[in-house]
Amino acid sequence: MSSDVLHGTPEVIEKGTGGFAAEARQRHLTNFTGLGPPDLVCISKHWRGVVGKGVTQGYFHFVRGIKAESTASISTYLGRLIKHGLEGASWYSGGGYKIVSAACRSYNSFSKCDILVKVDVPGSVSSLALFPDGHEEETSDLIWKETFVCSVLRASEGVGEHPLYPCLVAFQPLDSVSDERSFLTAASEIVSRWPLVGSGRPGLTFGDSPSQVTPATCLVAEALFRYFAQDSRFEQAQKFFETEVGEKDVELKYFACRALKDSGNFSSARSLIDTVVQECPSFSAALLMSSQLYLETGQLDAAFVEAKKAVEVNEKDTLAWIHLANLYVEKGDLVESLIALNSAIMEPPTLDPFLRELLPARKRMTKPLPNTSGGTDIIRVLAKRLHEERIGPATGVDESLAELSATLMTDPEKQAYQVLVKALNKFGWDEILNARSDAFIMEADISHLPEGQESSTEQIHETDVGKMQEAASSSQENAESSSDTAGTKISKGQPSPGKDFTLSAETNGTDGQTKNVATEDNQVQGNDSSSVKEDKVREVGGSSEQRILKNKHASLEVYSSKGHKKKMCTPWLDFLVNNMYEDLRALAIWQAEDEQMAQNLRSTSGTSTSHTSSQPNQASSSGTNSQNETQASQMQNDASYIAQSLDADQIAKQTKRPPVDWLRRGELARRIQRSSDAERAFRIAIILSSKNSGAEKSATVSPWLSLLEMYAEDGFASEALVAADAVWNFMDSHADRISTSSFTPPVPAIRRAVFKLVHKHGLHKIREQVMDKRITINRHRIQSVLLDAVEWKVSGYDR
Incomplete structure (x- = not known):
């Protein structure tokens, strides 16, 4: 039976x-x-x-x-x-x-x-x-x-x-190089039908006519390039797009140029893209690539020329607008950068009604015996585990971290957000708000005006009000209201010991009666950031009420400081600015907690440092106040420096937060380009998870995968190999393996990370790292991936 x-x-x-x-x-x-x-x-x-x-x-x-x-x-x-x-x-x-x-x-x-x-x-x-x-x-x-x-x-x-x-x-559909050859032959034979799948570039929609999408702008071409690039096989990508399909459509040679650029061969990429631009002067993607190559070689003016041509020939190319905005940040023109971003078209995320209809049926499923799937379950096991870890336990977590809107951004929105992050690190948060007020009219500001003032504004903006009513939903109005009243200003780049993020009571005007945020948050597991008042968050950047009112007033002006008539800020850009506000708010709470931990550590170790000697009494009270402010500032700077010097082990011993909070903080730090903070947060999550290895949904794999991606991207070979081994250990203990193998097949993230290391350092050096006895890994497993790198001729396999 x-x-x-x-x-x-x-x-x-x-x-x-x-x-x-x-x-x-x-x-x-x-x-x-x-x-x-x-x-x-x-x-x-x-x-x-x-x-x-x-x-x-x-x-x-x-x-x-x-x-x-x-x-x-x-x-x-x-x-x-x-x-x-x-x-x-x-x-x-x-x-x-x-x-x-x-x-x-x-x-x-x-x-x-x-x-x-x-x-x-x-x-x-x-x-x-x-x-x-x-x-x-x-x-x-x-x-x-x-x-x-x-x-x-x-x-x-x-x-x-x-x-x-x-x-x-x-399954892995292509088991051998000969299988891949059959696949690529089939793809090249149907080049003319690629546009039927739809656009692969944000902003370029399919529309009613297939002629709006070309083989070079379609999803198939983008997916084929990623097929090669994610495994660091740039030579094969160049050959396929330049010869096999590039001869049928010259625009497809643009992808061969991308392969040359990603492999570091800028001179060949420049020569090839010049040819493509000459033959296809209205191809915005090629002009964008030309601009990127100029930027890589430090030719900012030439990059501007090409980027402006790209948005002129195709104003719907979202990636071209994002790149132009990035160039304006490089130039130091924040207002023009925001205007360029505002011109981009952001499509809403696509939904999957088919999957939604099937989800209720999951209540009844069969369960096969363990060790019978032959390795076909690794994707399912890993995806399910990552989903569980990101949700975290039902209680004891910081809901404000879980509800950060930035986690919902689409890929194009993430690219635009990185432009804002670059502007944040270069100019500061207040300057972003100033530039936004100078460039746009905000729907929230119009909706909160008194009746008389609003009517006069409407007379001036007869053509704009209708657009405003169309574009902003009530949720976006609330988001704008909260972000516009916050003048948080974060320091440029990584925080230095001289830049303080603590929330002082003195500047809040409460005469020292305000509770310390870090102490209050550490007392409650879950650390709800809603307990932080807006004025406290504002103090992180030292913004004043006068400056905030000035920003709101400036946003109601008809013309910008450059004489251009203002446009309405698009809802998606308003969404990104609000996301940045939420991220900075969470960052302020994080840093306050770190500094409190540093102070606790210093007090328990019995050390104390005096930064100023006693001074003679001053005749002027202003002199005394200045001395007190200097002493307070010096002590705060010292606390900030100690907080940065705390390592993951020290924080893991003191924190009351669960691993999932630190996982989310690591993702937050990666979004705002703070790699050292992200690495530390992920390591704290790993340490806490190891202490509670039996806990349900403990963040074990997610931080290791994030570290693996970061280390591989930065070229840290030994650290990446250790992270890959940790992920593989989890898969060996939770997924099935092939009957002829002693370990499970590598998940795609491991293969791609190791291949990237081979591309960056060469196969010979990575083999030396694998055999290095200073790191403890399963060498046999990693060597199997290196053999795959040779078989599939990953870039760097021959050196």
């Missing part, structure tokens, strides 16, 4: 005979965007008791990485499921199950259809193309080429991980 559990593969149990998942997918075919969802596999199983007819039950799971190049390749996977069969039933079972049929639906993003392959038991295989309107067609060679390209790119892009599709099974 057999149970209903498929060997090595978890499944969602449908109601009755099944068909719910397939019907939902059919309804949402028109809603699929980009490369589409993972493949859906539906299996029918018939239960037969000792007596009676029995019943048929439906099951489904998702799979990613099937090499969908023909009916045979998909039916091979279905046949393997049927061959492995069902797990045995318990001895007291009154009947058993058997598989009746299995079907797989793989999405074709080019033709906007599902390729359905069905296997009936015994011995019948069929395939067809199923379109949204319900009509069916036979599968052709062209459709199979398109489906093959889509299936490989879905695996490369990590489709189905975030958010996680239920019961996801993941």
Whole structure:
């Protein structure tokens, strides 16, 4: 007798005979965007008791990485499921199950259809193309080429991980270099159909006509470049885009230029991009690349010329506007930088109604026996664990850190946010608010004016008010109101001992009666930042009420200081500024806590330092006040310096925060480009998690993955190898391995990090680091990745 559990593969149990998942997918075919969802596999199983007819039950799971190049390749996977069969039933079972049929639906993003392959038991295989309107067609060679390209790119892009599709099974679609050659050949043969998948550049929407998207601006080209670049295989990327497809469309040579730039070959990149710009003068991406190359070589004026050309030839190219804003920050013109950002088009995040409809069905799932999946569960196990760690426990966490709006930004918004962070480190928070008031009219300011003043403003801005009412929602008004009243000013770059972030009572006008924020927060687990008043946050930057009122008044002026008529700030830019305010607010609380810990550590060690000697009495009271302020400032500076010198072990011993709070603080520090603070926060999370290893959802893997990415990006080989080994240890203890191997397959993050190290340092040096006895790692596992680097010819494998 057999149970209903498929060997090595978890499944969602449908109601009755099944068909719910397939019907939902059919309804949402028109809603699929980009490369589409993972493949859906539906299996029918018939239960037969000792007596009676029995019943048929439906099951489904998702799979990613099937090499969908023909009916045979998909039916091979279905046949393997049927061959492995069902797990045995318990001895007291009154009947058993058997598989009746299995079907797989793989999405074709080019033709906007599902390729359905069905296997009936015994011995019948069929395939067809199923379109949204319900009509069916036979599968052709062209459709199979398109489906093959889509299936490989879905695996490369990590489709189905975030958010996680239920019961996801993941394979590596290309097992060898010869398989990759077949994939690239198929992709190059259908270049003319690439635009059908849609745009790959933010702001360039598909619209009603495919002519609005070219092969060089489509999602397929971007995904193919990432396929090479994320594994640091820049030579192969250059060859593919310059010769194989670049000869068919010269604009595609732009990606070969990107490969040369990323590999550090700027001279060849400059020569190639000049050729592309000469042949395609209206191609904004090429002009943008030309500007970036000029910036890399320190030619700021030439970079400006090319960037302005890029936004002129295509004003909808969001990345070109973001780059132009970055150039203005380099130049020191913050107002023009914000105006450039405001001109960019930010598309809202895409939703997945298909997945949302399936989520309630997860309540009933089968659970295969351990160590039976053969390594196909590593993606699912890791994605589920990362999701649990980021949610954290139900109680005892800082909700203000969990609710930071910046965590919801899309990728283009993150790029724009980095321009604001660069401006913050160069100019300070007050200057950003001043520039925003000088450049834009804010909806919140208009809505809070007295009636008489508002009417006069409306007379001046007859054409702008309608746009204002359209653009800002009530939530954005509230966000603007809170951020505009805060004059927080953060120091440029990393905080130095001379720049203090503590919240003083003296400057707050409370005569020393205000509680110390760090002490108050440390007393309560969860540390709610809402206890910090706006005026206290304002003191972090030393802003005054007069300056805030000046900013609000300036935002109501019709013309900027340069004589340009002001525009209304777009909701998405207002959202980013509010995100920065929230991040700086959380940073102020963090630093206050660190300084309190430093003071506690100094007091417990019994040390005290006097920074000023006693001075003779001054005849003037102003002289006495000045002396007191100097002494207070010196003591605060010393506390700030000690706080920065605290290491992760010292903080971990004193903090009452759970690991997830430090994980979120590490992510916050990375957003605002404070690498040392991020590294320390992640290490604190690791230390705390190791002390509570049995605790549910303890932040164990997430900080190690973040450290792995940071170390690999900065080229710290030994540290990155230790982080990779820690992640691999977790996977070995929680995921299944292949029967012929002593360890689980490496997750993509480990492969990409090690490949990046090979690209930066060369294979020979990384092998030396792996064999270095000063670090404790599983060398055999890492060496297997280095062998892959040689097989796939990662940049640097030959040196």
